[in-house]
Amino acid sequence: MADATNTNAGAHADDATGPVLAADGSPLKSSLNKALRAQKLRALALIAPLLIFVMVTFIAPIVDMLFRSVENQIVSETLPRTVAELGDWDATSETLPDDDVYAALYYDLFIAAEYKNHTRLGSRLNYEQTGMSSMFRRVGRNVGDFGELYLDQFEDLDERWDEEADWAALMAHPGYLEDAAEWRDNRDADRIDPRDTPAPRFRLAPGIADLLPQTAQAYSQYAEFMRTEEQETADEDQPWTLVDTMLYNDLMAASEADIAAYSGPMADALQAAHAAVPEFETATLKELFIESDDEWANLDNWATIKVYAPNYTSGYFLTAVDMKLGPDGMVSQPEDQQIYGLLFKRTLFMSMAITISCILLGYPVAWLLANLPMRSANLLMILVLLPFWTSLLVRTSAWKVMLQQQGVINDVLVWLGVVGDGDRLIMINNQFGTIVAMTHILLPFMILPLYSVMQTIPPTYLRAAKSLGATPFTAFWRVYFPQSVPGIGAGSILVFILAIGYYITPEIVGGTSGTFISNRIAYHISSSLNWGLAAALGTILLGAVLILYWAYDRIVGIDNVKLGG
């Protein structure tokens, strides 16, 4: 190297104020990053399949499930107009909502009943207020007849109000009618499959939406329903009675001049109808609703609809902690309906009992495993792992056989004369049975981490302690035990977290007093179909585990958890 360059390099090195530079003058940090980037990318590519798999099959479903615990679009989606009208109604006012609300409800429910969505909404609201399911189901059967009155009167006025073709001529764009006729021909000649090629999209006749706005809207929805649900065009069937009701509303509201100015199809029928409507016999929707089910006059039901109108609700979470959302805010559930708090407490208590039993039973076994000669240790290890190789159901059912009142243990006790034949012990279908069976099932999860930690503790420590004068117990307690604590920690976390979410075993041997919160979650998932509540319970369970994990980290330190090595 020439002298000049040497001095230069020296000056560079001495100049410690700026960032350290690489040989080409770029900052060292960025060249290092550049050098490491390829490595990082390769590492990322290696783990990418697993990462994607975990994201798609694990993280995403969990997030989706957790999201369900607050999701509540069903009310505002099924009853959009009603929810909007209810905004002004005061749920604590002791008066029923006004007629506008019932009119909106009629419109919403008519469409919901056609799409058969009203029962789903009924079930949803039934979680919050019992009886609302049947209220929706009953009105769903009747709501189609509410408009018959108007249909009949229009029909009496002019036969054409009963003709689908005339209705279509009034409401639909001529271009739509042509497309519809062509599509119908193709369909009837089996040239197309209506499921693959849906009917043409409905277009309103020009100007009709201004003249008869509500009718146009109802008719459009009817046409869309025909297109998507029935694979037919709008002019193939009589419109809904909802349309007749809306026509009555529109005609009542329309001015004489506007109607006279209309010159399209059915202009004469429209003028005649406009002249006749003021004389029509009318019905109050409120009365019709209450007539179909008097629950529609119940303020609590209306309050429930209003409370659960928002798209997102804390209702599920409140239910999960034995509270509920009322018009005045959160209130506790009645005493006799508070079950979740009890279940959470029981789940925590029993999981702890199971964890402690596992420590007490597993520690000596792990110690033996770690200290026996290889051959005997391997045999013992097989015995520890044997339960893993049998079906969970078989193991749990075996405990049922063992512990039941006419079971093996009771028989032996009676035979030995320890208990009388009359008062056999009740050891199954209660907490005792659950703790026994689950301790057995989860024991390997305690023994294995304990064993792998104990294996790393050299026997010389015990020898050293004894040579220093410690009795065998002191040597164990002061020297061996503290070093095995990381194994206890790992095993306890594993067993506790598995236990807290266990489902099958408590279901089979738990009876009523030994069931866990997970059994309730399963019930809501598969029987009551209240997925929102199940998700809320699951979220709380997850939160509880995370909090315990955090507390454990603060108290014991997660660095002290070892699964091996």
Added chain:
Amino acid sequence: MANDQSTAAFVEFERVQKSYDGETLVVKDLNLSMPKGEFLTMLGPSGSGKTTCLMMLAGFETATHGEILLDGNPINNIPPHKRGIGMVFQNYALFPHMTVAENLSFPLEVRKMGKSDREAKITRALDMVQMGAFGGRRPAQLSGGQQQRIALARALVFEPELVLMDEPLGALDKQLRETLQFEITRLAHNLGITVVYVTHDQTEALTMSDRVAVFDDGRIQQLAPPDQLYESPENSFVAQFIGENNTLEGVVKDISGNVAHVELDGGELITCKPVNVTKAGERTKVSIRPERVEYNKERLSEDAHTLKAEVLEFIYMGDIFRTRLRVAGNDDFVVKTRNAPDQVRLKPGQQIEIGWLPEDCHALDA
């Protein structure tokens, strides 16, 4: 110790045997007696039974047969924690979850010693091994040498009269080992404790011990002070095991008193000192230490016996020259000479004559 009766046995093994499987004996008929204050090293290759002997003395193994006595009392049935013997382990065995001070405090706590007494003793023990400032550290924060010092301090802090050391310096590098060898000997002598030290490193054994017991095949092959062990080995195993050694094989021609004549396999006749050969016609291994061989004619004494040799290799090692020769058919005959200004430097292929004094040449068992 003031009233040191150096001849009275402090530790005694009487006809001790040990078998693990009931088929083979690991320790065969061990007899050993050592006075108070002695530093005795058990030296031997691995599997020779030396560690087993130490463990029996510590109480972690039970003797299959025989009696072990400590200060005159049989200790076979006393559990290890009641023997009051300090012990230093090869891997230090410092308790990783305790600080250095807590480690040292442990033996005092189990002896129910008061807090102030404990602290005084811990401070003294740490100062003794020059680790006074490290009381608050964890073992993992210390280097190997520091850990060994702490292990030593822990074995000494409760003032045992007997301390056992099981290859305590085995895991350390050479320089550190030498420093600690010196320190351990110094401490042992200053404190007047009796030490049984196990090692497979003969240099360590020779430099540290008052006496060395050379183990092989479950027996003590020779029990002697280091100089005797080196200069007059009692059998060919000891001669081979301790230090570097040249062996020439042959047959004893005749023995008369302190002189034996041996005919080497190459036909040469040499004069030796008989050690454990008894009669003519016996096969023998003749042992000569490399530094007792001389090839500088002027330095050889008049009556020195000479043999022809061919230089195979000459290695310059700084303080000494190490020359490999072919002598009487043996290609591994080594000669070590001091690097003196007048010393001859040989070249491979050179034909020379070598010689030694008859008393440096031991005729041992074959």
